Amino acid sequence: MGNISLVAALLLCLLAFANANTFSVTVSVTENDNPQSCQEQIQSQRLNHCRMYISRSHQYFNDELSMVTDDDHEINQTQEHLQQCCQELRNMDTQCRCPALKKMVMQDCGRQGEEAQRMLGKARYIPRMCNIQPAQCSF
Structure with missing residues (x-):
């Protein structure tokens, strides 16, 4: 009878020890934990305003990034496209x-070419003009 009690006590100790060393990990996935791939972001953010900004600024960008035009309406439209372009880029992950x-x-x-x-x-x-990272792209 004493041996059975001893075996039962040992089994209870083993069960308690095993239970104490068992843990569980709960992983909750939120939208921010599982970002879209860059390819998906590029496809969803077509950067239409960035495209318009670059094409409109084609005639009056120089090395210092200053505009050389007197057309206030054109400047305002171009600046609006820049602001919208900045928002399009902010909607993307930095590395994308x-x-x-x-x-x-x-x-x-x-x-192509030149x-x-x-x-x-x-x-x-x-990105620098939008005050976002990276400040400058290297391509």
Whole structure:
């Protein structure tokens, strides 16, 4: 009878020990924990305002990123496109912004060569103008 009590006590101790060392992990997935891939973000954010901003600013950007035009209406429209472009970029993850800008420029009207380089040069500084990261794209 004493052996049975001893075995029962040992079993209870083992069960208590095993139960004390058992843990569970609860993982809750929220929308922020599972961000869209860059490819999905690029497809959903078509960057239409960024495209309009770059095409409208084509004539009056120089190395210092200043405008050389007297047309106030054109300047206002261009600035509106820039503000909307900034919002489009803010809707994307930081690491997706530059690839999205590059893809937008390269797909836009099939630009190649020197024209593509000029447009990429303008797109490179858009994050800085929007005061978002990265401050400058390297493409």
